Amino acid sequence: MSAVPNEAVGPLVGGDAGTAPEALMRRIHEEYRAPLLRFLTRLLLGQQELAEDLVQETFLRTWRHLNTLAADPQRIAPWLYTVARHVAIDALRARQSRPPEVSIPDLNRLTSPEDEMERVVSTHTVRLALQQISPEHRAVLIEMYYRGTSVAEAAQRLGIPEGTVKSRTYYAVRALHAAIGSMEST
Missing domain, CATH: 1.10.10.10 (Winged helix-like DNA-binding domain superfamily/Winged helix DNA-binding domain)
Structure with a gap:
């Protein structure tokens, strides 16, 4: 991972020149985690567990693009919601392309005809x-x-x-x- 320049991080986090990229990511996480979770839960019609997974995927992508986001802090919120929406669409498409899961009976409970x-x-x-x-x-x-x-x-x-x-x-x-x-x- 490449480091985020401190001067780009400073305005969002409070101007501290010694602030690390981790602090910016922590701030983004603290500020946007709950709203993103609500947004994805609504988008996924109440599938809370899937929404939580997709919030994590969104933050992973945020970490990968932290340099770009730190350069223009005004773009963080729109960028996060756009990425979250795309991640949700990708997840729903992936689920539709896979065959439905079937449960396999517990073979230990099956009895033989002569039992x-x-x-x-x-x-x-x-x-x-x-x-x-x-x-x-x-x-x-x-x-x-x-x-x-x-x-x-x-x-x-x-x-x-x-x-x-x-x-x-x-x-x-x-x-x-x-x-x-x-x-x-x-």
């Missing part, structure tokens, strides 16, 4: 959860998943329209999932 104990625990958990949902939901789940009937057959056996079977199945699966989730969290 008898896991099958027993799963069966017991589902039975307990079935008792927690409404009788209408339980009946449609038993027809559709336990007996393996079609929507038309389930509708005929339960004496309700096919659309109701589909609707109840959807909400019954959600209710069963919620019941199982509440049992696992305790």
Whole structure:
């Protein structure tokens, strides 16, 4: 890094001829960190962590161009906001060009098909959860998943329209999932 001439640093920091470039950078950081963070957070629609990272990137670029900024202190604020905006645009473009991140299941939790104990625990958990949902939901789940009937057959056996079977199945699966989730969290 090349050093910033002291005479250029002096007017912004208070005229001290012995002031180092680090003092100028410290002053810029103290004065503009919070406003830049607010600006980037708004620009990024509330993504606080990303905004904090981009503020740091902006200050890194500021350090690299400190000679230019020290020569004309009136340009510091507009320059910082322009750089921050460009850094945000670059970050958003980079995120769009990458494929979305997917979570990989924990392979240590996956069971093998021949794991008898896991099958027993799963069966017991589902039975307990079935008792927690409404009788209408339980009946449609038993027809559709336990007996393996079609929507038309389930509708005929339960004496309700096919659309109701589909609707109840959807909400019954959600209710069963919620019941199982509440049992696992305790």
